[in-house]
Structures are given as C-alpha cells and as structure tokens.
Amino acid sequence: MRKLKIGITCYPTVGGSGVVATELGKMLAKExxxxxxxxxxxxxxxxxxxxxxxxxxxxxxxxxxxRYPPYDLTLASKMAEIAKREDLDLLHVHYAVPHAIxxxxxxxxxxxxxxxxxxxxxxxxxxxxxxxxxxxxIKFGIEQSDSVTAVSNSLIEQTKDLLDTDKEIDCVYNFxxxxxxxRKSTCDLRKEYGISREDKVIIHVSNYRSVKRVPDVVxxxxxxxxxxxxxxxxxxxxxxxxxxxxxxxxxxxxxDVLFLGKQDNIAELFSISDLKLLLSEKESFGLVLLxxxxxxxxxxxxxxxxxxEVIDEGRTGYICEVGNLDDITTKALSxxxxxxxxxxxxxxxxxxxxRQFNSSKIVEEYLxxxxxxxxxx
Ligand code: GMT
Numbered sequence: 001m002r003k004l005k006i007g008i009t010c011y012p013t014v015g016g017s018g019v020v021a022t023e024l025g026k027m028l029a030k031e032x033x034x035x036x037x038x039x040x041x042x043x044x045x046x047x048x049x050x051x052x053x054x055x056x057x058x059x060x061x062x063x064x065x066x067r068y069p070p071y072d073l074t075l076a077s078k079m080a081e082i083a084k085r086e087d088l089d090l091l092h093v094h095y096a097v098p099h100a101i102x103x104x105x106x107x108x109x110x111x112x113x114x115x116x117x118x119x120x121x122x123x124x125x126x127x128x129x130x131x132x133x134x135x136x137x138i139k140f141g142i143e144q145s146d147s148v149t150a151v152s153n154s155l156i157e158q159t160k161d162l163l164d165t166d167k168e169i170d171c172v173y174n175f176x177x178x179x180x181x182x183r184k185s186t187c188d189l190r191k192e193y194g195i196s197r198e199d200k201v202i203i204h205v206s207n208y209r210s211v212k213r214v215p216d217v218v219x220x221x222x223x224x225x226x227x228x229x230x231x232x233x234x235x236x237x238x239x240x241x242x243x244x245x246x247x248x249x250x251x252x253x254x255x256d257v258l259f260l261g262k263q264d265n266i267a268e269l270f271s272i273s274d275l276k277l278l279l280s281e282k283e284s285f286g287l288v289l290l291x292x293x294x295x296x297x298x299x300x301x302x303x304x305x306x307x308x309e310v311i312d313e314g315r316t317g318y319i320c321e322v323g324n325l326d327d328i329t330t331k332a333l334s335x336x337x338x339x340x341x342x343x344x345x346x347x348x349x350x351x352x353x354x355r356q357f358n359s360s361k362i363v364e365e366y367l368x369x370x371x372x373x374x375x376x377x
Pocket of ligand 1 (some may be wrong): 017283286
C-alpha cells in the first residue's frame with residue numbers, strides 16, 4: 001500500500017486530543033508514512049527523534065497594527081506552504097474550530113487534490129456548538145472537510161443534533177500507547193507519598209475545568225474515607241483546583257488529599273491506585289479512563305457523552321448518573337471493600353482496553369478513512 005504524506009494539526013499542549021493526535025502521528029510514522037506536525041509548539045509527547053516525523057512551527061508575529069495576533073491565518077498559510085512544498089496528500093486536523101477552517105483556507109490556496117480529514121474531540125461541539133455566534137462556522141468547517149471522524153458515537157449524535165448536519169461522520173475511538181500505559185512495579189512510590197498498606201487509593205486526573213465536577217470527586221472521597229482508610233490523588237492543574245483545595249479544608253480531609261499537580265509519569269500513579277473517578281457532566285470520550293484501565297485500575301464514570309462507550313458496566317467499573325453521590329459512593333465502596341471483585345475488574349479492565357481500543361486496530365481505522373478520502377482502493 002502507498003505510503004502517505006500527512007500533515008497533522010492539533011493543540012500541542014497537554015490534553016487528550018493532543019495526545020491522541022501525537023500518538024497517531026508516531027504510529028503512522030512507524031508504519032513508514034511521512035508525518036508533518038504543523039502546530040504552534042512541538043507536541044509534548046513527541047519526545048524522541050523520528051526520521052520521518054517533521055515539525056513545522058506556526059509562529060505568530062505580533063505586528064502593532066494587529067490588535068489580535070492572527071494565529072488562524074498564520075496557521076492556514078503555514079499549512080498551504082508545507083502542503084505545497086512537501087506535496088502532502090492530506091491534512092488531518094483535530095478540532096473543527098479553528099483547525100478545519102484553517103485547513104479549508106489552505107486547500108483553497110493549494111488546490112482540490114489536498115484532502116482534509118477532521119477529527120471532532122468534543123469541546124468544539126459540546127461547548128462551542130451552543131454558542132450561536134460560532135455554530136455556523138463549526139458546521140461549515142465540518143461540511144467542508146472531505147472526511148470527518150469523531151471519538152465516540154455519542155459525539156456523532158450530538159454533532160448532528162446540535163448543528164443540524166447530515167454530513168457522514170465515522171466513529172474512530174481513542175487509543176493509548178500500550179507500552180506506556182501498563183501496570184508498573186512501584187514499590188517505593190506509596191511510601192514516598194505517605195500512603196500506608198491499609199489505605200485504598202482513589203485517583204482523579206483532569207484539567208480541572210468546571211465540566212469535570214471535581215467537587216463531586218472530593219465529596220465522594222470524603223464519604224468513602226468515613227468507611228475505610230483512604231487517600232485521594234488529585235493529578236493535573238486548572239481553574240477549579242482552588243475550589244477543590246478549599247473544599248478539602250472545609251471537610252477536614254486535607255491530610256488525606258494529595259495535590260500532585262501536572263505529572264508526566266501517570267502510569268506509575270495509576271499503578272498505586274485502586275479506583276479512578278471521572279464524574280464529568282460533559283465528556284465526549286474520557287481518555288483518562290482508558291489510561292487508568294490499561295494500568296489495571298477499575299473506573300467509575302458518569303452516564304454522559306462517550307463514557308458509557310468506554311466503560312464496560314459491571315465488568316471494568318460502573319456508570320453512575322451525574323451528581324448521584326449516594327450511588328457513586330456505594331459503587332466505589334463495593335469495589336474497594338471486595339478484593340476479589342477488585343482483582344476481577346482490574347484484570348478485565350486491561351483486557352477491555354487491549355480488545356476494544358487496541359492501538360493497531362484504531363490506527364488501521366484511521367488509515368481506512370485516509371484511503372477512502374484519497375480514493376485509494
Ligand atoms: O477534556 C478536556 O477539556 C480536554 C479535551 C481535549 O482537547 O483534549 O478533551 C476532549 O478530547 C479528548 C480526546 O478525544 C476526550 O477524551 C475528552 O473526553 C474530550 N473532552 C470533553 O469532551 C469535555
């Protein structure tokens with residue numbers, strides 16, 4: 001099969017969409033395709049050297065005549081420049097706004113042969129789609145793309161409802177790097193954090209935006225802690241972290257809540273955890289659920305967005321209604337108090353990720369989308 005030349009644009013900072021875009025680029029490069037990241041900074045997971053991965057920085061100049069730096073226009077022009085110079089087959093952009101719009105502009109400059117594949121990750125639809133001043137633009141970006149994928153079936157439904165579009169959208173689930181996300185031996189880590197042998201460890205990882213409902217995580221932990229010795233690991237940073245911090249003080253549980261901030265070695269932290277909570281009110285997929293399950297951690301997530309497509313209810317964890325802390329606590333205790341159930345779920349979680357969200361299978365699905373878009377049989 002012909003090797004492709006692919007331009008990838010994503011938000012390169014920490015965040016599930018950037019992680020998936022970068023891992024996809026790396027895996028495609030391993031298969032011999034030529035990858036060009038066209039982003040505002042080097043994607044943070046692109047740590048080592050690959051001879052067929054190139055990075056093109058989008059540098060926005062601050063001319064005094066511009067009140068706002070023209071990032072979108074600079075990106076579009078960079079996309080066009082790289083597509084022409086490197087003879088790219090397609091641009092794979094993550095997020096409709098602004099990236100699909102920039103790709104559309106680039107295509108106008110380069111010509112019809114340059115194809116656009118857009119992947120929807122959620123925030124542009126679940127948040128921006130409700131903003132009437134942007135929804136027409138998002139719809140335009142989607143409809144002008146040659147192919148569109150979304151990370152869950154729920155996101156496809158929501159996109160179609162919200163934007164009233166009948167554009168064909170393929171569901172391609174997220175995946176993780178199985179070499180990174182696996183249970184690690186972490187003999188000293190619990191000790192370093194002052195976690196005793198009896199303590200059960202609950203973990204939450206996010207960007208602490210209000211949609212993540214972090215106070216629900218803290219309150220659930222408070223209830224669990226009343227029943228058994230336990231610790232809560234809060235990993236990541238964001239606007240709601242101060243709210244969580246204040247709440248732990250109000251509840252008098254600050255000694256048992258560890259604020260770890262942004263961390264690189266999340267697999268190690270999952271490996272000392274007994275349960276992962278993701279209690280969001282919006283979540284198109286929930287990549288952290290995959291990361292946790294791959295490390296053998298049972299999960300509890302809310303019944304919204306793509307979460308029910310990720311958790312195998314009753315086997316790898318539980319799905320509860322948003323804000324139903326009674327049910328969430330009961331389910332958490334049922335996992336934490338029953339070693340046999342915990343071991344079973346932990347094993348099943350690893351199998352589930354490898355079976356349903358296998359990286360080779362997902363990369364193959366993206367290649368099928370590329371081939372279809374380019375008319376390659
Ligand atoms: O959740 C966020 O705020 C970050 C955002 C992102 O751009 O990474 O996450 C979205 O994309 C991820 C990767 O596909 C999904 O796992 C997240 O569920 C999705 N977030 C939302 O839908 C809120």
